[in-house]
Amino acid sequence: MTGRADDPVLQALEPWLGGDVLLAVSGGADSRALMHAAAALGARVRVATVDHGLRPDARAEAEGVAAAARALGLPHAILAWAGAKPGTGLQAAARAARYRLLAAHAAAIGAERVLTGHTLDDQAETVLMRLAAGSGPAGLAGMHAARPLAPGIGLGRPFLALPKAALVAWCEARGIPYLRDPGNADPRFARGRLRAAWPILEREGLTPGRLARLAQRAARDEAALRAAAGQALDAARLPAADGTLRLDGTVLAALPEAIALRCLDSALTRAGAAPRRLERLEALVLEALLPALRRRAAIRRSLAGFLIATDTAGLVSLDPAPPRRVRAKSAALAAGGSPLLGKGEPPAYIGEVCTDGPAKPGEASVPGVAHAKD
Structure with a gap:
């Protein structure tokens, strides 16, 4: 395979094409x-399109991609999301189903890598949604260019540093037809509302490029804090x-609060705890655990299915909590969600997994997956 020095699209993609690769194409x-x-680039790749079955013309669009792939000599498969669809958290559930189908x-x-076409604009939207949701640095780091998808299978985003306009121009210059998903502008979803607000945000300087730089800085700082927390643990x-x-x-x-938070978060993850909200982790560590340790007091708290206790000698224990009946009110709160911007998606928490709280109906808890575009 040979790249072209004057083509940023080919340059961005070429390093990702070694080995057996599956392209996720809509x-x-x-x-x-x-x-x-x-x-x-002459790559021998395979192509897959996920048919979520959410629009009447979705199947025809998938078949159109299949025909285009065949014309390029690329094997193609349509992966259908079968079964009932949830009434709430639809985009999150569709995202989880998409990655589950692609991984399978x-x-x-025998593909070792799945590549998607996420762009800098997608990154900016993800960061803005997580900012609105009150995320910590792990969430504000946005999407990673590479992350694990399933055992032995990675997920890659070669175009994450390229603006969407560059890819649109690349297709138009070559006469490559493409579709515009009407769901992208649907005001029922947070991303649709954000896209309508972009002109106002950009006039105030909140551009996709600046949000992408924020993601890079947050990722850099989070990696350093996470490494320090690992050493502390x-x-x-x-x-x-x-x-x-x-x-x-x-x-x-004796740890700085930011390190202590991540240290206990990592300890809970190692112990097998369930996903947890940043707010609840902060309340546990900053308002209860650290003050108790510093005054040598005994406390007992629960979080993410675990009992966290400390005694007067300063010993901290993490033990699985006994099962308890979920109250109807708690279940309703877990399933609910305000339609306000940023509240229709789960806010990111401090850990490496960037979803938060109990999953909405139909939404899988997928490590590393955050919002609709992740």
Whole structure:
């Protein structure tokens, strides 16, 4: 395969095409550019289109992609999202289904990498949604160019640094047809409302480029904080004969709050805790655990299916909480969601998994997946 020095699309894609690759392609300009650029580079890739079954013409659009792939000599598969669709959290559920189907197909054909056509504009929208949702740095880091999708399968976003306009222009210059998804402007969804607000935001200087830079800076800082928290957890962890997790509270109490938060978050993840809200983690660590450790007081709190306790000697223990009946009110709160901007999607929390709180009906908890575009 040979790239072209004057073509930023080919330059961006070429490093991702080694090995067995599956391209996730819809009818949009970004993913059409992904498919045609791979063909232009002579890559032997496979293509898949997910038919979510949410619009009457979705199947015809998927078949159109299949025909275009065949014309390029690329094997293609249509992956259908079957079954009932949820009444709430539809975009999140569709995203989870999309990645689940792509991962399963990649495993079936032996692909080691799935590539999508996400752009800088998608990154900016993701960061803005997470900002509106009150995310911490892990959420504001936005989408990663590469992340695990399933065991032995990675997810890559070659065009994450390219504006969507560059991919649209690339397709138009080559006469490549593409579709515009009407759902992208649907005001029922947060992304549709954000797209309508872009002209106002850009006049105030809140441009996609600046939000993408914010994501880079947040990712850089989060990586450093996470590394420091990992070292702190190794230093605080105590041997426990029964396999439970025990921590030296004096180590935790001496940490900066940002490190202590991530240290306990990592400890909960290692222990197998459920996803947790940033607000609840902050309340536990900053308002209860650290003050108790510093005054050598015994406390007992629950979070994410675990009991976190400390004694007067400064020992911190994390043990699975006994099962309890979920109250109807709690279940209703978990399933609900305000239609206000940023509130229709789960806000990101502090951990490496950027979703938050209990999953909405029909939404899978997928490590590393945050919002509709992730």
